[in-house]
Amino acid sequence: MNRTARSLALLLSTFLAACVAGTPETPARGQGAPPPLPEVKTAPPAPNMLWIPGAWHDDGVQYVWIPGRWESPRPATQNPDG
Secondary structure (H helix, E strand, O other), X not given: OOHHHHHHHHHHHHHHHHHHOOOOOOOEOOOOOOOOOOOOOOOOOOOOOEEEOOXXXXXXXXXXXXXXXXXXXXXXXXXXXX
16 A cells, blocks of 8 residues: 555544544533543554554543544664663
């Protein structure tokens, strides 16, 4: 799969994840975050990608659902002492 197709697949999977994980009613602060919303985990857009599950985020006024997404792993760092 070429780079353009991968980028398009990632964009499409992000859009679809946002559509699937709609919030029925966003809870107010002070009540604690509600349980996670169900999500549809799509196939990874590229090998070795990691699934980051969705989570509630406190934006200072209310909890906002951030949908799950695929991300590339961070490059390994080398220990200068080792």
